[in-house]
Amino acid sequence: MPGKTSRARSAAAIDWPAAIHRVLKAQRVRQVSYVxxxxxxxxxxxxxxxxxxxxxxxxxxxEGIGMAAGAWLGGERAVLLMQSSGVGNCxxxxxxxxxxxxxxxxxxxxxxxxxxxxxxxxxxxxATPETLRLGGVRTFRLDRAADARATVGMAARLAFxxxxxxxxxxxxxxxxIKSFREKR
Amino acid sequence: xxxxxxxxEVVKALLEDRGGLLVVAGLGSxxxxxxxxxxxxxxxxxxxxxxSACMMGLGLALAQPKRRVLVVTGDGEMLMGLGSLATIxxxxxxxxxxxxxxxxxxxxxxxxxxxxxxxxxxxxxxRACGFADARIIHxxxxxxxxxxxxxxGGGPLFFQVKVKAExxxxxxxxxxxxHLNRRFxxxxxx
Numbered sequence: 375m376p377g378k379t380s381r382a383r384s385a386a387a388i389d390w391p392a393a394i395h396r397v398l399k400a401q402r403v404r405q406v407s408y409v410x411x412x413x414x415x416x417x418x419x420x421x422x423x424x425x426x427x428x429x430x431x432x433x434x435x436x437e438g439i440g441m442a443a444g445a446w447l448g449g450e451r452a453v454l455l456m457q458s459s460g461v462g463n464c465x466x467x468x469x470x471x472x473x474x475x476x477x478x479x480x481x482x483x484x485x486x487x488x489x490x491x492x493x494x495x496x497x498x499x500x501a502t503p504e505t506l507r508l509g510g511v512r513t514f515r516l517d518r519a520a521d522a523r524a525t526v527g528m529a530a531r532l533a534f535x536x537x538x539x540x541x542x543x544x545x546x547x548x549x550x551i552k553s554f555r556e557k558r
Numbered sequence: 559x560x561x562x563x564x565x566x567e568v569v570k571a572l573l574e575d576r577g578g579l580l581v582v583a584g585l586g587s588x589x590x591x592x593x594x595x596x597x598x599x600x601x602x603x604x605x606x607x608x609x610s611a612c613m614m615g616l617g618l619a620l621a622q623p624k625r626r627v628l629v630v631t632g633d634g635e636m637l638m639g640l641g642s643l644a645t646i647x648x649x650x651x652x653x654x655x656x657x658x659x660x661x662x663x664x665x666x667x668x669x670x671x672x673x674x675x676x677x678x679x680x681x682x683x684x685r686a687c688g689f690a691d692a693r694i695i696h697x698x699x700x701x702x703x704x705x706x707x708x709x710x711g712g713g714p715l716f717f718q719v720k721v722k723a724e725x726x727x728x729x730x731x732x733x734x735x736x737h738l739n740r741r742f743x744x745x746x747x748x
Contacts, residue, residue: 431648433641440610441617441643444582445737447602448621449747469606474735547741558627 388519390548391416394481394526395424401530403414403479404450405429407438411457413549417428432441435460439467442475451534458502458543460496468509471539478539479530485544487546491554511539517548523533561720563698565659568719569630570595571706572657577626580618580707580746583731584611584631586666588659592630594729602729602738607649616646619713622746626653627681628708631719633674634670640683640704646714647687655708655715656684661723669723685717692716707740716731 394417398406406421407430408414421429429538432438438454445452461482486494486499498505506513512532516525526542533540569591571580581601586588588611589603604611615629636658646654662675674680684692690712695704704717732738 381589390719405617418697424592429614431646437613437639437642437645440613441605444614444617444619445609445621446617447742447746448580448618449743450617450621454619465609467610472737473606474739476739543618554595 382469388522389416389547390519390522391420391481392523393519395420396525396528397530398453399424399426401527401534402451403453403530404440405430405445405452406455407432407452407455408434408455408459409435409438409443411455411483411545412552413457413514414455417481434545435463438480439464439470440508443470443474443480446476451477452479453479453530454478455482457483458485459498461502461505462498465505465509468511468539472510475537477533477537478511479533480539481526481544483549485552487553489546490545491551496528504541509539511541513541513543515543515545517545561661561696561722563696563701563719563721564724565591565661565719566594566726567674567720568657568659568701568704568721569684571600571705572628572630573652576600577709580622580625580627582611582614582618582627582629584629584635586632586635587661589661589731592728593638593731595724597731598619599741600657600730602656602742605674605735608635611635612639612642612646615654615656616651619651623651623653626655626709629654629656631656633658633680634664634672635660635666636680637673637678639645641657643684643687643716645691645719646685647684647688650690650714651712652690654713655671655711656717657704657708658716658718659721660718662719663723665723669725674718680719681716684718685705689714689716693718714745
C-alpha cells in the first residue's frame, strides 16, 4: 500500500491540472474541446467552471482540430484535450496545421504505457509518438507534475506564437494507471 | 423526386450581397461553387481535412458571436463529419447555419452514389441533434427564404439542398492555405 499511495500523494501535492489551467488562462485560450479521459477529469472540470472558456464536447478527436482552426480564423485560441487513443483519429486533419499554419495545441494523456492493464490500449498508445511526428506535430513529454507549468507554457507559446502544431503527451505514470477496480 | 436546383445558382443566391457573412466551404465542389460566386477573403475554402467544415464553422461561430457564420458543403463531406452535428446540437450556437449541397454523389471522385441517394436524411439527423431548424430544400421558390434564414435567422440551422448531379466548369479558389488563413484574419480582425 505505501508504494501505491505515495505516488498518488506526490502527484496530488502538486495540482498539475490546475497549473495547466492557469497556463491556458495566461495564454488567453478561450475555446477548449475534448473527448474525455479520466486523466483529464480535473482539467475538464476546471475549464467548465471557467466562464471565460467555451468548452465543447466532441464526438471524435479530429473535430477539435477543425474547431481550433475556426477559432483562430475568428481571432481566438483553442486547446484540444484527448487521450492517446484519439491521436490516430486526427491524422488527416493535421493537414490544417501543415498547410494553413493554423496553431494547434493538444494535451494528450497517455494510455498503453508502462503499467497499462488493458492490452487493447497498447497499439495506439505505443504508436502515438511516431504518429504525431509523422503528422508534423512537435511533441513534448510531461512526466513530472512539477514540470506542468513550464512544459505546457512552452508548448502553448510555440503553438500560438510560432503557428505550429504542438502536443504535450502526459505520461501514464503521472496520471496513474486505470485499475478497473474503481467504483463510481 | 428528381432534383431541379442548380448548385451554382443556389450558392450565388446565398453569397450575393453577403454583408458581414463569414463562410467556410467544404472541400471539392462546394468550394468551387463558392469560388464561382466570387472569391472573397471572408470565405475559407477547404482543400482537404474532409469532414471538418462544420467544426471549423463552429469554432468561428464561437469566436465571433456577433457575426453570422455559414458552412457550405457537400453531402459526402457532411457524412464524414456526421458526429459534428451532435457536437453542434449539444451547444446550439445561434449564429451558425449549415447548407449541404446534396447531389447524392461523390462528385470529385467519379460521381459514385452516396448514402443520401439511398434515403439517408441528413436534415432529420440535424433535427434529432437539436438544430433549431433543419429542412430539405427542393424547389427554387424556397431559395429566397433559405437565403433570409442564413443571413438573419437564429440557429443553429441546417438546410439539405437537393441539387442536380451536374459538373459545372471548375472555378478554383486560392490553394495556399497559409494565404487563405492570413487574408481571412486580416479582413476580419484587421
